[in-house]
Amino acid sequence: MVEDGEKQKPFDAIVIGSGFGGAVTAARLVEAGLDVCLLERGRRFEPADFPEAPSPEQVLPDFARWRWAPKGGELGLWETRDLGDLLSVQAAGYGGGSLIYANVHLRAPEEAFEGWPDGWSRKTLDPYYDLAAWTIGLEVAPDEIRDTEGNALPILKAEQLKRASEGLGRPWVKLPIAVRFGDDGRTKERGRCVGCGACDTGCSYGAKKTLDQNYLEVVDRAASDPKRGQRVEVLTLAEAVRIEPGAGEEPFTVHYRDHLALEGEYGRGRVPVRSLRAEHVFVCAGALGSTELLARSGHERLSGLDMERLGEGFRANADSLGVVYDTAEAQQPHVGPTITGGMLYEGPSVLSQHGLAPGDPTAPPAPTAAEGAEVFLLVQDGGYSLPVVGGFQAVFRSPLWLGRNRFEERPADQLPAFGTSDGSVALAPPSGGRPNAALPVAIYRVLVANQLSPELRRIVGEQLKRWKDLGRPLYEAEESALLDAVLAATAEKAPDIVAEWCRWFGWFFKLRCMRWLVSRVASGLFEVAKPSIIKAVREAAISRYGLRDPAHLAGTAIRFAAGDRGASFVVADDTEPATGPRAGDHVAVLLSMGRDHGWGKVEVPSPAEGGPTRVRLELPRGMPVYATQEALLRDVAGELKGELRLNPDWSTNNRPVTVHAQGGCAMADAPGEGVTDGNGQVHGVPGLYVFDASAFPASVGVNPSHTIAALAERNVETFLDGHLKGEHRDKWRDAREAAKTAAAAWRRDFEKRGHSIDPLQLHLGDTAKPPKADPVGIRFEETMVGFVAPVEAGETLRSVADSFAVADIDIGAYLAAQHRGREAGTALELTLQAEAVDLRYFLDRPPHELALTGTARFIRGGVETESRPVIGTLELMGGTGGRRTMTYDLYLVDEDGRPQTEGPWLRGFKELSDHVGADAYADATTLYVAFTEGDDDEWGGVVRIPLDEFVEKQLPSMEATGTDDPAAQAWALAEFGAFFFGNLARTYAADLIAVAKSVGRRWTGQARALGVEQCDDGGKP
């Protein structure tokens, strides 16, 4: 046992981490005869050791085995990190990510290596991919698998997704995976796959070819062989906390926490920190772990490290997760290894395909090449083991989300009517009256959309009928003729009362308000109908959400409330038969990933600053790939005829979850451009290396383990080639060449058996075929009319569009032109349709531009002279804080619909700033225009949205596009409403908001004092 680094001869190398980077590095260093110490923070897991789902008697799972949270004494398998802008999941254990990964080994496409240092390409990496594939022994899943009893089970999920994919005109390929299906000579000793679906929670059958079965075995063998004359140590539960360079030629010192010393003793003492010394240190603690370790060391004594670059280029690999419920055919996601195959999309992003145009001034900006105008992404079949079926249901299909994460192309008229058992109550309120029932209806519709049981629906509906006045407080405070008129007009027009209400009260639909409404409904319901409600909830919990009993319900609620998103496991209903069809059969799990342009930075605070590590993610740069993924997942769900649910954290909070984190210590040829050089040595710190996912300069787009292993193979070879000397090096070189030859022969044999080691390079047909589903967007119409006239000598019409600050613009010139126009009877009417084809992109990416199409009508002396088609853009919320602008650029179009001129024909702006009096409505509807007419005469004036137009046409014209799903429509309108009215509120009611915030803070303080934890806007505790 290594106790004190000072007293021992330094190792040649310390390797930190035993995942793909660490296992490969340690194995090759050991094979080359070096003295090596491998430090791994997690424990060893044998097949029988993996954590299990809680038994029916347990309320909560055994966190100490499930979760890596050493401060709480939990030294388990999974680490789920809330990094602010995203969630990240990784493993802790001997074998790193291989213990919980889905076994897929894919080679990255050639384009993925753009921006990597010199000498890196797909071609130069291929021999190292071969070495990794051969050492691990990749296989391909059969169509059928034998369970523990020897029954042959078809892998339905793969078959179904292949069919769905082909139905969409997209080929489906089987992927190489690290699973033992047949006899590879070690089946007796290790075990074979029985298709239990538990690959991501640990294989209890020894069938996963985890790293401890191959690369790490080399290290273990050497460590347990005293006769080798080589010092090899493996320390598990040893967490490196700091690396210190020695003075001059002195070795590095690595300090580590020895969790083993105090396992089970937390709370009673401090974890001892020990130290070891080595000539070389290889940091392989994963993208997050390596970046954090270097940052902590840099904050202390590791000088030379470029702290500016450290953490940059962190990427989530555009990971996303969707679950399709109620599919027409059975999928059985719990039968077969977690992933067996996938489809490839390689083409323009849906944003580029849907009206956004690069460099076109008449269209909102499309993503640039740097942002991923061209998209590379994969969709793979996912799966899980039976015990976690209920957990997935509880998270993905929770009624808490109010349909926010749902895509379902079911026509609204198929939804049951509100509040009756016989379906007789109309959705629209009585003509002329106020839509008092609108909010209850909205709630009811959302509950229906969540497919609660008929019994629960009936009870909720009946109770809501009694709650006609629920919505009253929302508008009574603002009693006015205008509101009455709007409500009446809205009610009359309303085809779907949910959408109408969302239009007006979209921002009320933010999480906080929904909580308020739900709690009111819940408390009311419980008062009135306690026994039947409890029965119905229980029935719904069991039938729809797979929860077993109230104890489990309580356990799940506690875990959920505690934000324990990573490890929410509940046991499925055991009244279901062990074999044959199950309720969970009609569920398809879809895993997607792609080349991610959403640049991020890991920020590790110094000890003086304190606080947790955060990742700042520039999400808009990643939107093209996420938007295209969403469209493809919707296509697949449509093909399977099911309801798609996306990761709720993504849908509600815009936060991706990644299991494929990359970057943070990126390789770059020149110091100042990255953290390590092209061979993984840290710039400015000779002897310190980073050989894992953190070294990726760009996202590879595919499942990354294979590239991490190949990277480590390549860079450890370069290291050894420079480090070894004389005969020793010659011998090592010969052995290395022999291994490469054997690996290449193995690959050829693999392909001879009809498999492809690189299925993405096969001729896959039209991988650029655009997805069928449109992005979810919004559209509305507005008409503005007013007087215009030629500009007189000495007058100048300055515009915000010409980069003039609002304060420098003389509005008087516009008003004077308006006045002359009124006297001359020259009017301009603009009827425009504004559209954001992808709402999320629009919201996330300033300058928030909408596409405009419509007509400009000229009226002279009361007679319309001309109606001209126009196109253009509207920048909806320019400026900041108390001074906002909306700018319009309109182009006259020729017969082909193209702009007639290079520059805009008309430029207009609205100024939103808070002056004395009620000016919000007037500001938001008054457009100052300047345009050319006749022989380039300059005209100007003012056009406005008339109140009746606004109420009768503009508001009812607002619609969500790209989806038939009522919940998705309602949420789109709510999001847009929150954006628009939120900006108005911040401009015109800043004082009120400040008062509300201070009241809120006071309230929160009181609540805290009472032990109640409040949530912030993102719903995070």
Ligand SMILES: Cc1cc2nc3c(=O)[nH]c(=O)nc-3n(C[C@H](O)[C@H](O)[C@H](O)COP(=O)(O)OP(=O)(O)OC[C@H]3O[C@@H](n4cnc5c(N)ncnc54)[C@H](O)[C@@H]3O)c2cc1C
């Ligand atoms: C659920 C899931 C499914 C996945 N499926 C796939 C898949 O099918 N195919 C694929 O290619 N990828 C998959 N991945 C991703 C894959 O696991 C990772 O990309 C890969 O493991 C990263 O390799 P790495 O060497 O960079 O880091 P890791 O494999 O994470 O290894 C880092 C190791 O370092 C240890 N460590 C961290 N900090 C310290 C410290 N301070 N001191 C000592 N030790 C430390 C960790 O415990 C860990 O063992 C999946 C990931 C998850 C979570």
Ligand code: SF4
């Ligand atoms: S499905 Fe996965 S976990 Fe189950 S036996 Fe096969 S490899 Fe192991």
